[in-house]
Amino acid sequence: MSKNLFIKTFGCQMNEHDTEKIAGVLSSLGYSRTDSPDMADMIILNTCSVRDKAEHKCYSDLGRLEELKKKNPGLLIGVGGCVAQQEGKRIVEKAPYVDLVFGTDNIGDIPGLLEKRNWKSKDRVSTERRRRKSLMNREEITSLPIMRDHPLKALVNIVDGCDKFCTFCVVPHTRGREKSREPEDILKEIKGLASSGYKEVTLLGQNVDSYGKDLQKDVDLSGLLYRINKITGIERIRFVTSHPADFSDKLIEAMASLPKVCEHLHLPLQSGSDSVLERMNRNYTYSEYTDKINKLREAIPDIAVTTDIITGFPGESDEDFSRTLTALEEIRYDGVFTFRYSRRPYTPARQYDGQIPLEVSKERLNKVIELQNSITIAKNQECIGREFEILIEGESKKDKKRLTGRTRGNKIVHIPNENGISIGDKLRVRIKSATLASLIGEIVYRENPPLPVAMLRSNGNPAPF
Ligand code: SF4
Structure with a gap:
């Protein structure tokens, strides 16, 4: 039984x-x-x-x-x-x-x-760590059976662990050093997913941009994207999480030229202050970060960009914090994941002087949320009247009379649940209204086969995300 x-x-x-x-x-x-x-x-x-x-x-x-x-x-x-x-x-x-x-x-x-x-x-x-020991152990782990949560979208691990050692982060301790999967192993998994009807893959890693560095082979994330882009049946490719220090021009070029790679990048900034970034051991300055965002937006004008922000990192002054608020205003992210700094075991920042009182880091967190909410809603409202490609993911959780899909830029769109539309359908929709969390759309037409990428990436309508 x-x-x-x-x-x-x-x-x-x-x-x-x-x-x-x-x-x-x-x-x-x-x-x-x-x-x-x-x-x-x-x-x-x-x-x-x-x-x-x-x-x-x-x-x-x-x-x-x-x-x-x-x-x-x-x-x-x-x-x-x-x-x-x-x-x-x-x-x-x-x-x-x-x-x-x-x-x-x-x-x-x-x-x-x-x-x-x-x-x-x-x-x-x-809790014994295995993956470093031998190739056989890597294969043993990557060949575990998987019961996937979604019939259309699949998560595919490409690299696990992290070598960055940000001073606030416990991940290098809990997940260990970077361990990339063999590209052939990843491609085999994705081909299998495509033949089972999956249309979207999200490549996962704590730092996907450093994929392949530990493999002693000439492989990297952009090369992997080119190969996945050729797999018949896969229509959308996403990847998360990128690290600003490793996010390269080569990757921007791949994102701009590969039609299946979605126009969305999650690039954690963490703070707008160079002195905080240095103490976090993030290995980039704010201007180096914005240079990359500018290049990316130049190559893919409609790209959606999201980020992570931490408030109350040890020693964060009022001036440091105001730089973070300025960064949000300058960059105008589509969405931000906000976190209040918390002291984690085994991390250097735990011992740093200048720990920020809880009420201060909470107050700063609220200011970040308030500012970003106003930016997100404004950006969502800019979508009203425009057309987007969405992939239907299922019924709306809150309203069975609606279906939910996502744009290529990862924005959630609800449409009326009309007969004949099912999970996995690709539609073009026009946005009628927008809230902080989602967009409401009406169907323009069912798009099968998808529009050519040149049309998707034109600056006017239809827009890609
Ligand atoms: S924050 Fe990300 S990049 Fe930094 S150590 Fe943690 S997992 Fe690695």
Whole structure:
């Protein structure tokens, strides 16, 4: 009989993809996903430790799961992801009702952990780092079965870990050093996705722009994009996350010339102040960053650009912070992910002088959100009356009378749920109204086959994002 599996995912798209792998590994043991923790035979928390809030959330969720386990003693509880990697056996010491703990390299160990979970607490934990050891281990990890969440869009990991060592970030500790996948392995996976009907791939990595540097081969992200662009059936290619120090002219050229590469770039700025950027060990200045954005916008005028901003980094003065606000006004991002700095274990910034009081970093965060919201809504309103290509992703979560799609620039568009339109259809829509979070459109026509890229990239209507 099939058993029910509930997975709660915290954090980034890399974790979302790991969740698909966890579900894939457990499906071979007879588990199917459920949306209800109360119906579950096993609950996995796939955790994030990038910010203290996410880590605290993991422990508070574990407290609630203990209550659930008291009512249902057969319930299995697992913890994976970055908190599991960071905390290891401390999790079973703090929460002895947890049955298994597995690190970011150890999803493939889940069946073995389940077999021996009645043993001593150390036998319930697997956080050994593997991927550096041998090519065989890399293949073992990249060949894990995957139960994908979406029938149309797929996440494809190309590089895991990070060598950048930003002073605020715990990722190099929890995910380890950069480990790129072999290009042939990636292409094989994407060809398989295309033949199963997937139309969009998002290439994932903590720093996708440094893809291939550890492979001792002549491969990089732009070369990979050229090869993926040739795969029949794949219509849209995205990649995330880029690093400004590694984002190259060669990559801009590839983005501008490859029709399937979407007109969207997520390029984390973090701060508009050079002195903060230096203490963050980001390896670029604000003017070097804006030079790259200017080149990008020159090559692809309608590109959508999003970023990450941290407020309250140690030593951030009022003047430093005002430079961040100026950066937002100058660059006019389409969207910004905002974070309040939080001290993370194993990171140099944790020890820095000048830690900013919580209320100051919160107040700065609110100012960033307020300013960016006004920019985002203005940019969304600029879309009114223009036409866009959208790929239908499914029913609107809030209103079943609407379908939801995305532009190539990653903006969400809702349209009326009319007969004959289904997931995976590509449409041209005209935008009628805009809110902070999304656009409302009407169908202009169903676009099959897609418009030639030269037309998509013209400066007038139709616009590409
Ligand atoms: S680039 Fe910096 S912020 Fe991003 S994962 Fe690497 S260390 Fe963390």
